[in-house]
Amino acid sequence: MINMGKIEQSNITETLSAVPATASVPRHVAIIMDGNGRWAKKRSLPRIAGHKKGMDTVRSAIETCAEAGVEYLTLYAFSSENWKRPDDEVSGLMGLLRHYVVKELGELHKQGVRLRFIGRLEGLAEDIQDILKSAEKRTENNSKLTVIIALNYGARAELIDAFKDLLDKVDEGQIKADELDEEAISKSLYTKDFPDPDLIIRTSGEERLSNFLLWQSAYAELIFADELWPDFDKKCLLNAFQTFSKRERRFGARL
Numbered sequence: 406m407i408n409m410g411k412i413e414q415s416n417i418t419e420t421l422s423a424v425p426a427t428a429s430v431p432r433h434v435a436i437i438m439d440g441n442g443r444w445a446k447k448r449s450l451p452r453i454a455g456h457k458k459g460m461d462t463v464r465s466a467i468e469t470c471a472e473a474g475v476e477y478l479t480l481y482a483f484s485s486e487n488w489k490r491p492d493d494e495v496s497g498l499m500g501l502l503r504h505y506v507v508k509e510l511g512e513l514h515k516q517g518v519r520l521r522f523i524g525r526l527e528g529l530a531e532d533i534q535d536i537l538k539s540a541e542k543r544t545e546n547n548s549k550l551t552v553i554i555a556l557n558y559g560a561r562a563e564l565i566d567a568f569k570d571l572l573d574k575v576d577e578g579q580i581k582a583d584e585l586d587e588e589a590i591s592k593s594l595y596t597k598d599f600p601d602p603d604l605i606i607r608t609s610g611e612e613r614l615s616n617f618l619l620w621q622s623a624y625a626e627l628i629f630a631d632e633l634w635p636d637f638d639k640k641c642l643l644n645a646f647q648t649f650s651k652r653e654r655r656f657g658a659r660l
């Protein structure tokens with residue numbers, strides 16, 4: 406089944422007027438937000454200034470997705486490899502995350518955003534884990550848009566955790582080893598509650614998945630945009646949706 410939502414007439418706002426009423430929007434968009442460091446470097450600013458500016462783009466992407474009728478937006482905010490960055494950048498990013506979730510939770514809640522976090526969250530500071538849990542709890546009944554933030558996330562680590570979970574399920578007799586199938590694996594991933602992404606966008610001209618949603622991206626459309634993440638404004642995101650709407654998705658079949 407083609408996994409896309411249609412833009413309904415009622416959802417088309419002024420900002421979407423450039424998008425034809427018949428265009429299809431992806432149901433689940435996932436974004437690799439790359440280029441914050443280069444944005445800052447171009448302006449002789451510290452890298453954290455690029456991440457701060459990147460937060461503004463996060464706000465705008467959430468608003469645009471909610472307006473367009475996207476149901477799920479996954480943002481790759483901190484990979485398991487990002488710990489290797491200098492201490493001040495890591496602590497700056499963690500500070501931004503705390504600030505974002507604490508200070509903007511009320512606004513996100515008002516917008517009908519359901520927040521979810523994926524990754525090895527147990528590897529984050531305890532106060533951050535508590536903040537994330539309470540944000541998930543407070544927004545759990547919202548249904549306008551689910552925003553999934555990947556933190557201390559790596560797709561291979563996710564698969565290792567899924568295989569361990571599956572082995573436990575086999576040991577406990579919940580599944581038989583010879584009944585293992587794609588659905589059983591999907592149900593053991595951090596993303597078990599969400600559909601696979603229809604569209605994955607990476608900004609800044611890099612063309613790789615960098616250990617992001619490797620299982621889930623099997624049939625995703627990929628768009629690599631040249632803009633650095635802080636410059637990836639509403640227009641850029643709507644352009645990506647338009648490109649997506651023109652792609653023919655066959656899911657391995659001949660139509």
Ligand code: FPP
Nearest residue numbers: 438439440441442443456459460482502505
């Ligand atoms: C990649 O750019 C970006 C990151 C590692 C962090 C992304 C984080 C944010 C946008 C802010 C926090 C977000 C949330 C949702 C709390 P880079 O630093 O690798 O850029 P470069 O390749 O130009 O160096």
